[in-house]
Amino acid sequence: MAPGPKHLTTGDALPPLQPGILRVYSMKFCPFADRARLMLHAKGIEHEVVNVNTWKKPEWFVEKNPKQLVPVLEKDGKIVYESIITAQYLEDIYPDKNPLIPKDPYQRARDAIILDHCGGKLVPSFYGAKGGQNQEKVKDLRDSLQHLNDDLKKRGTAFFFGSKPGFLDYMLWPVFARLRASGSLGVGEGVPVSMETLHAWYNGMLNDPSVKSILHPDSAYQEFSKHYRTENTLFDEIETHN
Ligand SMILES: N[C@@H](CCC(=O)N[C@@H](CS)C(=O)NCC(=O)O)C(=O)O
The missing domain is CATH 3.40.30.10 (Glutaredoxin)
Incomplete structure:
Protein backbone atom coordinates (compact mmCIF):
# COMPACT_ATOMS: atom_id res chain seq x y z
CA MET A 1 0.00 0.00 0.00
CA ILE A 101 -23.37 -2.47 14.91
CA PRO A 102 -25.68 -5.05 16.51
CA LYS A 103 -29.40 -4.73 15.81
CA ASP A 104 -30.44 -6.06 19.22
CA PRO A 105 -31.27 -3.13 21.57
CA TYR A 106 -29.80 -4.87 24.63
CA GLN A 107 -26.53 -5.62 22.84
CA ARG A 108 -26.38 -2.02 21.61
CA ALA A 109 -26.89 -0.77 25.15
CA ARG A 110 -24.15 -3.10 26.49
CA ASP A 111 -21.83 -1.83 23.77
CA ALA A 112 -22.65 1.76 24.67
CA ILE A 113 -21.68 1.02 28.28
CA ILE A 114 -18.26 -0.24 27.14
CA LEU A 115 -17.87 2.77 24.87
CA ASP A 116 -18.62 5.01 27.83
CA HIS A 117 -15.93 3.15 29.80
CA CYS A 118 -13.55 3.70 26.89
CA GLY A 119 -14.03 7.48 26.93
CA GLY A 120 -14.21 7.80 30.71
CA LYS A 121 -11.44 5.43 31.78
CA LEU A 122 -9.48 3.59 29.08
CA VAL A 123 -8.43 6.62 27.00
CA PRO A 124 -7.63 8.97 29.94
CA SER A 125 -5.67 6.30 31.82
CA PHE A 126 -3.81 5.34 28.64
CA TYR A 127 -2.67 8.94 28.10
CA GLY A 128 -1.95 9.41 31.82
CA ALA A 129 0.10 6.20 32.02
CA LYS A 130 2.29 6.91 29.00
CA GLY A 131 5.89 6.00 29.75
CA GLY A 132 4.80 4.06 32.86
CA GLN A 133 5.85 6.71 35.42
CA ASN A 134 2.51 7.62 36.97
CA GLN A 135 1.72 4.50 39.01
CA GLU A 136 -1.82 5.58 39.79
CA LYS A 137 -2.61 5.94 36.07
CA VAL A 138 -0.85 2.65 35.28
CA LYS A 139 -3.11 0.96 37.82
CA ASP A 140 -6.17 2.68 36.29
CA LEU A 141 -5.09 1.42 32.87
CA ARG A 142 -4.63 -2.15 34.15
CA ASP A 143 -8.04 -2.00 35.86
CA SER A 144 -9.58 -0.77 32.63
CA LEU A 145 -8.01 -3.59 30.62
CA GLN A 146 -9.17 -6.11 33.21
CA HIS A 147 -12.69 -4.70 32.92
CA LEU A 148 -12.63 -5.15 29.14
CA ASN A 149 -11.21 -8.66 29.55
CA ASP A 150 -14.02 -9.61 31.91
CA ASP A 151 -16.73 -8.12 29.72
CA LEU A 152 -15.45 -9.92 26.63
CA LYS A 153 -15.16 -13.19 28.55
CA LYS A 154 -18.82 -12.92 29.57
CA ARG A 155 -19.77 -12.36 25.94
CA GLY A 156 -18.09 -15.65 25.07
CA THR A 157 -17.09 -14.44 21.58
CA ALA A 158 -13.69 -13.73 20.03
CA PHE A 159 -14.59 -10.06 19.43
CA PHE A 160 -16.95 -7.65 21.16
CA PHE A 161 -19.14 -7.74 18.03
CA GLY A 162 -19.09 -11.53 17.73
CA SER A 163 -17.02 -13.79 15.48
CA LYS A 164 -15.50 -10.76 13.69
CA PRO A 165 -14.65 -7.21 14.76
CA GLY A 166 -17.38 -4.58 14.67
CA PHE A 167 -17.91 -0.92 15.56
CA LEU A 168 -17.07 -1.34 19.26
CA ASP A 169 -13.90 -3.33 18.53
CA TYR A 170 -12.76 -0.58 16.15
CA MET A 171 -13.59 2.21 18.62
CA LEU A 172 -11.44 0.52 21.28
CA TRP A 173 -8.59 -0.51 19.01
CA PRO A 174 -6.56 2.75 18.62
CA VAL A 175 -5.41 2.59 22.27
CA PHE A 176 -4.29 -1.02 21.75
CA ALA A 177 -2.46 -0.15 18.55
CA ARG A 178 -0.28 2.18 20.62
CA LEU A 179 -0.04 0.19 23.85
CA ARG A 180 3.35 -1.44 23.27
CA ALA A 181 4.86 1.75 21.83
CA SER A 182 3.62 3.83 24.77
CA GLY A 183 5.63 1.84 27.32
CA SER A 184 2.75 2.34 29.79
CA LEU A 185 2.86 -1.26 31.05
CA GLY A 186 6.62 -1.66 30.55
CA VAL A 187 8.91 -1.45 27.53
CA GLY A 188 7.33 -3.29 24.59
CA GLU A 189 4.49 -4.66 26.76
CA GLY A 190 1.05 -5.03 25.20
CA VAL A 191 -2.00 -6.63 26.80
CA PRO A 192 -0.82 -8.68 29.81
CA VAL A 193 -0.91 -12.43 29.02
CA SER A 194 -2.69 -12.97 32.34
CA MET A 195 -5.73 -11.30 30.73
CA GLU A 196 -6.20 -14.29 28.46
CA THR A 197 -9.43 -13.28 26.74
CA LEU A 198 -8.32 -9.74 25.95
CA HIS A 199 -4.90 -11.00 24.90
CA ALA A 200 -6.50 -13.35 22.36
CA TRP A 201 -8.72 -10.45 21.16
CA TYR A 202 -5.64 -8.25 20.72
CA ASN A 203 -3.94 -10.93 18.59
CA GLY A 204 -7.15 -11.43 16.61
CA MET A 205 -7.36 -7.69 15.95
CA LEU A 206 -3.75 -7.63 14.73
CA ASN A 207 -4.81 -10.10 12.02
CA ASP A 208 -7.83 -8.09 10.92
CA PRO A 209 -7.39 -6.65 7.38
CA SER A 210 -8.80 -3.24 8.37
CA VAL A 211 -6.45 -2.98 11.34
CA LYS A 212 -3.55 -4.07 9.15
CA SER A 213 -4.45 -1.42 6.58
CA ILE A 214 -3.77 1.46 9.00
CA LEU A 215 -1.40 0.05 11.61
N1 LIG B 1 -12.74 14.10 20.63
C1 LIG B 1 -12.13 14.14 19.34
C2 LIG B 1 -10.62 14.15 19.52
C3 LIG B 1 -9.90 14.30 18.18
C4 LIG B 1 -8.46 14.79 18.36
O1 LIG B 1 -8.01 15.09 19.49
N2 LIG B 1 -7.71 14.86 17.25
C5 LIG B 1 -6.37 15.43 17.32
C6 LIG B 1 -5.36 14.62 16.55
S1 LIG B 1 -5.10 13.05 17.29
C7 LIG B 1 -6.38 16.81 16.69
O2 LIG B 1 -6.98 17.01 15.65
N3 LIG B 1 -5.69 17.76 17.33
C8 LIG B 1 -5.57 19.09 16.85
C9 LIG B 1 -5.51 20.08 18.00
O3 LIG B 1 -5.45 19.65 19.16
O4 LIG B 1 -5.48 21.28 17.74
C10 LIG B 1 -12.59 12.93 18.52
O5 LIG B 1 -12.92 11.90 19.12
O6 LIG B 1 -12.65 13.04 17.29
Missing part, protein backbone atom coordinates in the same frame (compact mmCIF):
# COMPACT_ATOMS: atom_id res chain seq x y z
CA ALA A 2 1.25 3.51 -0.83
CA PRO A 3 1.94 6.02 1.95
CA GLY A 4 -1.00 8.41 2.44
CA PRO A 5 -1.05 11.92 0.97
CA LYS A 6 1.16 14.65 2.46
CA HIS A 7 -0.31 16.55 5.42
CA LEU A 8 -1.62 19.95 4.34
CA THR A 9 -0.49 22.90 6.41
CA THR A 10 -0.94 26.66 6.82
CA GLY A 11 -0.94 28.30 3.40
CA ASP A 12 -1.94 25.12 1.53
CA ALA A 13 -5.12 25.31 -0.57
CA LEU A 14 -8.17 23.16 0.02
CA PRO A 15 -8.13 20.35 -2.56
CA PRO A 16 -11.25 20.79 -4.76
CA LEU A 17 -14.24 18.82 -3.55
CA GLN A 18 -16.01 16.57 -6.03
CA PRO A 19 -19.72 15.83 -6.03
CA GLY A 20 -20.59 12.42 -4.64
CA ILE A 21 -17.11 11.74 -3.25
CA LEU A 22 -16.80 11.15 0.49
CA ARG A 23 -13.74 12.80 1.99
CA VAL A 24 -12.08 12.14 5.34
CA TYR A 25 -9.82 14.79 6.87
CA SER A 26 -7.32 12.75 8.79
CA MET A 27 -3.84 12.64 10.29
CA LYS A 28 -1.70 9.55 9.88
CA PHE A 29 -0.88 9.11 13.56
CA CYS A 30 -4.17 10.24 15.11
CA PRO A 31 -5.91 7.51 17.15
CA PHE A 32 -9.28 9.23 16.74
CA ALA A 33 -8.92 9.44 12.95
CA ASP A 34 -8.08 5.71 13.05
CA ARG A 35 -11.66 5.06 14.17
CA ALA A 36 -13.14 6.63 11.04
CA ARG A 37 -10.54 5.00 8.81
CA LEU A 38 -11.17 1.54 10.31
CA MET A 39 -14.90 1.88 9.66
CA LEU A 40 -14.30 3.11 6.10
CA HIS A 41 -12.04 0.15 5.37
CA ALA A 42 -14.17 -2.48 7.11
CA LYS A 43 -17.31 -1.33 5.33
CA GLY A 44 -15.52 -0.99 1.99
CA ILE A 45 -16.67 2.61 1.53
CA GLU A 46 -15.00 4.50 -1.31
CA HIS A 47 -13.47 7.73 -0.09
CA GLU A 48 -10.57 10.12 -0.44
CA VAL A 49 -8.15 11.08 2.32
CA VAL A 50 -7.02 14.64 2.97
CA ASN A 51 -4.32 14.62 5.64
CA VAL A 52 -4.13 17.68 7.87
CA ASN A 53 -1.10 18.96 9.75
CA THR A 54 -2.80 19.25 13.15
CA TRP A 55 0.04 21.38 14.56
CA LYS A 56 0.06 24.06 11.84
CA LYS A 57 -3.37 23.73 10.28
CA PRO A 58 -4.52 25.07 6.94
CA GLU A 59 -6.67 28.22 7.32
CA TRP A 60 -9.72 26.53 5.76
CA PHE A 61 -9.79 23.71 8.32
CA VAL A 62 -11.75 25.76 10.88
CA GLU A 63 -14.64 25.83 8.40
CA LYS A 64 -14.69 22.02 8.41
CA ASN A 65 -14.64 21.70 12.21
CA PRO A 66 -14.83 24.70 14.57
CA LYS A 67 -12.96 22.55 17.12
CA GLN A 68 -10.21 22.09 14.51
CA LEU A 69 -9.80 18.37 15.26
CA VAL A 70 -9.54 15.40 12.93
CA PRO A 71 -11.31 13.23 11.91
CA VAL A 72 -13.89 15.08 9.82
CA LEU A 73 -16.11 13.59 7.11
CA GLU A 74 -17.41 15.68 4.21
CA LYS A 75 -19.66 14.74 1.33
CA ASP A 76 -21.81 17.00 -0.83
CA GLY A 77 -21.73 19.84 1.71
CA LYS A 78 -22.54 17.59 4.69
CA ILE A 79 -19.88 17.71 7.40
CA VAL A 80 -19.59 15.41 10.43
CA TYR A 81 -16.86 15.36 13.11
CA GLU A 82 -15.99 13.70 16.45
CA SER A 83 -14.59 10.21 15.92
CA ILE A 84 -17.39 8.16 17.48
CA ILE A 85 -20.03 10.24 15.73
CA THR A 86 -18.24 9.86 12.36
CA ALA A 87 -18.05 6.09 12.82
CA GLN A 88 -21.71 5.84 13.81
CA TYR A 89 -22.65 8.08 10.87
CA LEU A 90 -20.83 5.80 8.41
CA GLU A 91 -22.84 2.86 9.72
CA ASP A 92 -26.05 4.90 9.45
CA ILE A 93 -25.48 6.02 5.86
CA TYR A 94 -24.21 2.64 4.66
CA PRO A 95 -26.34 0.23 6.75
CA ASP A 96 -26.11 -2.59 4.23
CA LYS A 97 -22.36 -2.50 3.66
CA ASN A 98 -20.94 -5.03 6.13
CA PRO A 99 -23.09 -4.02 9.16
CA LEU A 100 -20.87 -3.46 12.20
CA HIS A 216 2.09 1.52 11.89
CA PRO A 217 5.12 -0.16 13.45
CA ASP A 218 5.74 0.61 17.15
CA SER A 219 8.84 2.59 16.19
CA ALA A 220 6.71 4.94 14.04
CA TYR A 221 4.29 5.70 16.89
CA GLN A 222 7.23 6.29 19.22
CA GLU A 223 9.00 8.56 16.78
CA PHE A 224 5.84 10.54 16.15
CA SER A 225 4.93 11.08 19.81
CA LYS A 226 8.50 12.07 20.66
CA HIS A 227 8.18 15.12 18.40
CA TYR A 228 4.44 15.85 18.48
CA ARG A 229 3.50 19.45 19.29
CA THR A 230 7.03 20.71 18.73
CA GLU A 231 8.52 22.71 15.88
CA ASN A 232 9.79 19.39 14.51
CA THR A 233 6.55 17.43 14.49
CA LEU A 234 7.02 14.62 11.96
CA PHE A 235 3.86 14.22 9.90
CA ASP A 236 5.39 13.08 6.61
CA GLU A 237 8.97 12.18 7.46
CA ILE A 238 8.32 8.87 9.22
CA GLU A 239 8.28 5.99 6.77
CA THR A 240 4.95 4.13 6.84
CA HIS A 241 2.96 2.00 4.40
CA ASN A 242 -0.27 3.99 4.72
